[in-house]
Amino acid sequence: MLDAAWLIPAFPLLGFAVLLVFGRRMGEPIAGWVATFASLGSFLSTVGVFFALQGEATDERFHIVTLFTWVSSGSFTVDAGLLIDPLSITMCLFITGVGTLIHLYSIGYMHGDEKFSTFFVYLNLFVASMLVLVLGDNLLLTFLGWEGVGACSYFLISFWFTDPANATAGKKAFVTNRVGDFGFMLAAFLVFVELGSINYADILTRAGELSTFSATLIVVLFLLAATGKSAQIPLFVWLPDAMAGPTPVSALIHAATMVTSGVFLLTRLNPVLAEAEVWSLGLIAWLGALTALFAATAAVAQNDIKKVLAYSTVSQLGYMVLAVGVGGYVPAIFHMITHAFFKALLFLGSGSVIHGLHEEQDMRRMGGVARFMPITAMTFVIGWLAIAGVPPFSGFWSKDEVLLLAWNADGLGGPALWAVGLITALLTAFYMTRQVILTFLGRTRFFDPTPEEIESARAARLDEAREGIGAAEEAHASAMAAVEKAEADVTKRQDALTKAQESLVDATAAVAASSEGADGHDKLVKALDKAEKAVPKAETALAKATDGVSAANDGVREAEEARAVAIVAVDRVSAAEVAAPSEFVTAQTPKPEIEGLEEYLPESYAHRREYHPHESPWTMTTPLVVLAGLAIVAGALNLPFTKELHFLEHWLEPSLFGNEAKVTASAATKWLLAIIAILVGAVAIVASFAVYLRGRFDPSRIEAEPLRQAWYVDDSYASFMGGPGRRLFDGIAWFDRTIVDGAVRGTAGGLSSIGRTLRVTQPGFVRSYALGISVGTLFVMVWFLGRLYA
Amino acid sequence: MEAIDLGDIDAWYLILSAALFTIGLGGLLTRRNPLVMFMCVELMLNAVNITFVTFSTALDDLAGQTAVFFVLVVAAAEVVVGLSIVVAVLRRRPDMTADDLTTLRG
Numbered sequence: 001m002l003d004a005a006w007l008i009p010a011f012p013l014l015g016f017a018v019l020l021v022f023g024r025r026m027g028e029p030i031a032g033w034v035a036t037f038a039s040l041g042s043f044l045s046t047v048g049v050f051f052a053l054q055g056e057a058t059d060e061r062f063h064i065v066t067l068f069t070w071v072s073s074g075s076f077t078v079d080a081g082l083l084i085d086p087l088s089i090t091m092c093l094f095i096t097g098v099g100t101l102i103h104l105y106s107i108g109y110m111h112g113d114e115k116f117s118t119f120f121v122y123l124n125l126f127v128a129s130m131l132v133l134v135l136g137d138n139l140l141l142t143f144l145g146w147e148g149v150g151a152c153s154y155f156l157i158s159f160w161f162t163d164p165a166n167a168t169a170g171k172k173a174f175v176t177n178r179v180g181d182f183g184f185m186l187a188a189f190l191v192f193v194e195l196g197s198i199n200y201a202d203i204l205t206r207a208g209e210l211s212t213f214s215a216t217l218i219v220v221l222f223l224l225a226a227t228g229k230s231a232q233i234p235l236f237v238w239l240p241d242a243m244a245g246p247t248p249v250s251a252l253i254h255a256a257t258m259v260t261s262g263v264f265l266l267t268r269l270n271p272v273l274a275e276a277e278v279w280s281l282g283l284i285a286w287l288g289a290l291t292a293l294f295a296a297t298a299a300v301a302q303n304d305i306k307k308v309l310a311y312s313t314v315s316q317l318g319y320m321v322l323a324v325g326v327g328g329y330v331p332a333i334f335h336m337i338t339h340a341f342f343k344a345l346l347f348l349g350s351g352s353v354i355h356g357l358h359e360e361q362d363m364r365r366m367g368g369v370a371r372f373m374p375i376t377a378m379t380f381v382i383g384w385l386a387i388a389g390v391p392p393f394s395g396f397w398s399k400d401e402v403l404l405l406a407w408n409a410d411g412l413g414g415p416a417l418w419a420v421g422l423i424t425a426l427l428t429a430f431y432m433t434r435q436v437i438l439t440f441l442g443r444t445r446f447f448d449p450t451p452e453e454i455e456s457a458r459a460a461r462l463d464e465a466r467e468g469i470g471a472a473e474e475a476h477a478s479a480m481a482a483v484e485k486a487e488a489d490v491t492k493r494q495d496a497l498t499k500a501q502e503s504l505v506d507a508t509a510a511v512a513a514s515s516e517g518a519d520g521h522d523k524l525v526k527a528l529d530k531a532e533k534a535v536p537k538a539e540t541a542l543a544k545a546t547d548g549v550s551a552a553n554d555g556v557r558e559a560e561e562a563r564a565v566a567i568v569a570v571d572r573v574s575a576a577e578v579a580a581p582s583e584f585v586t587a588q589t590p591k592p593e594i595e596g597l598e599e600y601l602p603e604s605y606a607h608r609r610e611y612h613p614h615e616s617p618w619t620m621t622t623p624l625v626v627l628a629g630l631a632i633v634a635g636a637l638n639l640p641f642t643k644e645l646h647f648l649e650h651w652l653e654p655s656l657f658g659n660e661a662k663v664t665a666s667a668a669t670k671w672l673l674a675i676i677a678i679l680v681g682a683v684a685i686v687a688s689f690a691v692y693l694r695g696r697f698d699p700s701r702i703e704a705e706p707l708r709q710a711w712y713v714d715d716s717y718a719s720f721m722g723g724p725g726r727r728l729f730d731g732i733a734w735f736d737r738t739i740v741d742g743a744v745r746g747t748a749g750g751l752s753s754i755g756r757t758l759r760v761t762q763p764g765f766v767r768s769y770a771l772g773i774s775v776g777t778l779f780v781m782v783w784f785l786g787r788l789y790a
Numbered sequence: 791m792e793a794i795d796l797g798d799i800d801a802w803y804l805i806l807s808a809a810l811f812t813i814g815l816g817g818l819l820t821r822r823n824p825l826v827m828f829m830c831v832e833l834m835l836n837a838v839n840i841t842f843v844t845f846s847t848a849l850d851d852l853a854g855q856t857a858v859f860f861v862l863v864v865a866a867a868e869v870v871v872g873l874s875i876v877v878a879v880l881r882r883r884p885d886m887t888a889d890d891l892t893t894l895r896g
Contacts, residue, residue: 765888766827767822
C-alpha cells in the first residue's frame with residue numbers, strides 16, 4: 001500500500017486537470033461532485049496508507065517513496081519523493097478528510113454561482129498543493145506546495161474579484177505571505193550550504209552536524225516563514241481580510257489546513273529546533289502566546305461573524321506555535337487536529353447562517369437564528385463548546401495539553417506563558433459565547449430596519465417636513481401681499497371718502513350762496529343731492545376695505561401658525577437622531593423606535609420582511625453533523641489519564657526523534673491546572689451570558705474601539721507603507737535606477753565615447769593607413785635595433 | 791651581441807633592395823592611382839625577396855629562398871584579389887583615386 005502513496009496527491013491533481021478542461025461543460029453540480037470524489041479518493045488512499053503504516057514496527061514507520069528525479073545539477077539533486085511517516089500521514093488524514101467534507105458543503109454553498117466549476121478547480125488544486133506540502137520529502141517540494149497553497153489562497157480570497165475589496169484582500173494575503181516565503185527560501189539555502197542536502201531524510205538525521213549558530217538562524221528564518229503562513233505576529237494582518245473569500249474557503253484554507261503549515265514545518269524540523277539556542281525556542285513560544293492573546297482581544301469586539309472566527313483562528317494558531325516553542329509537538333499537532341474539526345465546523349456553520357440569511361454577515365443583524373436553522377444551531381453550539389474548552393469536548397483536551405506544556409517549560413518563563421494562555425482561554429470562551437448568543441439566541445433582529453434604512457426613512461420624513469415649511473412660508477408671503485393690497489385699498493377708499501365729503505361741503509356752500517329760483521339753482525341742488533348720496537357710499541366702501549384688512553391679517557396669522565407647526569415637525573424628526581440604534585448589541589437590544597417612520601422605510605425593508613430564513617440543504621448540513629461528531633470525540637486521540645491513552649503521542653513518536661518535551665509536573669498539578677482552566681472557561685461563559693443574553697452590563701465598555709481595530713496594527717502598517725516605507729522604497733528604487741543601472745549604462749556610454757574618439761584614426765584614406773604602417777614598422781625597427789646594440 | 795658573419799657578400803644587392811623598397815614605399819605614400827599604388831606594393835615585396843635571396847646565398851641557408859616562394863605565392867594571391875577590386879572600381883568610376891575610396895571610414 002505504501003507504494004501507492006502517490007495516489008494521495010494524484011487524486012486531487014487529476015480532479016484539477018479534469019475540471020480545468022471539462023469543468024465548464026460539466027457545470028453545476030457535476031463539477032462539484034467530481035471534485036468531491038477526487039478528494040474522497042485521496043482520503044481513502046490516505047486511510048489505506050495509514051493502516052499499512054500502523055501495521056509496521058514503530059521504528060520502521062519512516063519511508064521515502066521516490067517518484068522521479070526532479071532537479072539534477074552538479075552535487076545538487078532533488079527527487080520528487082514522498083515522505084511517509086506518522087506526522088505526514090496525520091496531516092494528510094485531516095486535510096483530505098476535512099477537505100472532502102468541505103467540498104461536499106461547497107456544492108450547496110456555491111449553488112447558483114456563475115463560477116461554480118472554477119471554484120472546484122481551485123479547491124482541488126489547493127488540496128493537491130497542500131498534500132505536496134506535507135508529503136514532500138525535501139524542502140524544495142515542500143516549498144512548491146507552500147507556494148501552491150499560497151496561490152490557491154490568493155485565487156480563492158479574491159474569487160469574487162469584481163468587488164475591489166475582495167481583490168485587494170487577495171493581494172494583501174499574497175504580498176504578506178511573500179515576506180514569510182523570503183524567510184523560507186533563505187532558511188532552505190542555509191540548510192543546503194550547511195548540510196549539502198535539502199532532503200528531510202538528511203536534515204532530520206544529520207541535524208546534529210549543524211552548528212548552534214546556523215541551527216538558530218535556520219529556526220528563526222523558518223519561524224518568519226511560519227508567521228506568514230500561520231498568521232502570527234507580525235504578519236497576521238492578511239488573515240482577517242482573507243474572510244473576503246467564500247466561506248468554505250475560509251473553513252478549509254484559512255482555518256483547518258493551510259494556516260497550520262507553518263506549525264507543521266516547525267514540527268517536521270524538530271531535530272533542527274533541538275540544536276538551536278534556547279532563546280529562539282523562547283521566541284517561538286512567546287510569539288505564539290502573544291499572538292494568541294492579542295488576537296483573542298481583537299475577536300471580542302468584532303461584529304462580522306467571520307471576522308470573529310478569523311481572529312479566533314489567529315489566536316488558536318498562536319496556541320499551536322506556543323506549543324511548538326515549548327517542545328510540545330504532540331499537543332501542537334493534537335490542537336491542530338481538534339482545531340481543524342471545530343473551527344471548520346464553526347466556519348461552515350457561520351457560512352450556513354450567512355447563506356440562510358441572505359448574505360448577512362453582521363451579527364448585530366442576526367439573533368434567534370436557531371429558530372430557523374436547528375441543525376446549524378445545534379452543530380454550532382457543539383463547535384462553541386469545543387473551542388471554549390468545555391469538557392469533554394475535543395478543544396478542552398488539546399488546549400489543556402498546550403497549557404500544561406507551557407506551564408512545564410523550563411527557562412522560557414513557563415508559568416507566565418501558561419498565564420497568557422489561560423487569559424486567552426478566558427477571552428476565547430467569552431467571545432465565542434458572545435457569538436453564539438448574538439447569532440442564535442434572543443430576538444431575531446434580521447427583520448429590524450437597518451440603521452441605513454432608518455436613516456433613509458428619516459431623511460424622507462425630514463424632506464417632507466421641510467417641504468411643509470416651504471409651503472407655509474409661501475402661504476405667509478402671499479397673505480402678507482394680500483394685507484398690503486387691502487391696506488392700499490383702505491387708503492384709496494379713505495381718499496374717496498374725503499373727496500366726497502369735500503364735494504358735499506362745496507355743494508352745501510354753493511347751494512347756500514345761490515338764491516332759490518336763481519339761474520342754475522336746481523342744478524346745484526341736484527349736485528348737493530348727489531354729494532350727499534356719495535358720502536354714505538364711500539363710507540360703506542371704507543368699512544368693507546377695513547374688513548378686508550382684518551381678513552388678510554387673519555390669513556397672515558394662519559400662515560404663521562402653519563409655519564410654526566412645520567418647524568416643530570422638522571425639529572422633531574431631527575431630534576429623532578438621538579434614538580438611532582446603538583452599534584453595541586445584546587440579545588436584550590430592543591427593536592429600534594421607528595414611530596411615524598414606517599411608511600417612509602425604503603423598499604429593501606419590505607423585501608426583507610418577505611424573505612424567509614431557512615435551513616441549508618443536506619449537502620451543507622451533512623458536513624456540519626460529521627464535523628460536530630468529530631469535534632466531540634476528537635479528544636479521545638490523546639486522553640491524559642493513563643499512558644495507554646496517549647494514542648497520538650505514541651503514533652507520532654517516530655517523527656519526533658525524542659525531542660518531545662517531558663512533562664515533569666505531578667498528577668496533582670495537572671489536575672489543578674485542568675480545574676483552573678475549567679473554572680476560567682465557566683466564568684467567561686457565565687460573564688458572557690450576563691452581558692449579552694441578560695444585558696446586565698453595557699457591552700460598549702467591553703468592545704472598545706482599539707480592540708475592534710485590532711490595536712491599529714493594520715492601520716499602522718498601512719500608514720507606514722504609505723509614508724516612510726514608501727519613501728524608503730522610493731529611495732531604493734532611485735538607488736537601483738541611478739547607481740546600479742547607472743554603472744551599467746556608464747560602462748556602455750564610456751566605451752561608446754572611446755569609440756567615437758578613436759574613429760578619427762580611421763579616415764578611410766588608404767595612404768594614411770600605409771603611412772601608419774610604415775611609421776609603425778620604423779618604430780619597431782628602431783626598437784629592435786636599439787635592443788640589438790644596447 | 792656578436793655581429794653575424796655575412797661572409798662574402800656584395801653589399802650592392804642589399805643597396806639595390808633598399809632602393810627598390812624606398813621607391814615602392816615612396817610611390818605608395820605619394821601616388822593616388824590605385825593601380826600605381828598596387829604596383830608599388832609589388833615593388834616593395836620584390837625588394838624584400840631580393841634581400842631574402844641575398845642572405846640565403848650569403849649564409850648558405852635555403853630557408854631564405856623558401857620564404858621567397860611563400861612571398862611569391864602570397865603576392866600572386868594578393869594580386870588576384872587586389873587587382874580584381876581595383877579593376878572593378880575603375881570600371882565603375884574611371885577617374886577614381888585612392889583618396890576617393892573612403893567608404894570604410896570609421
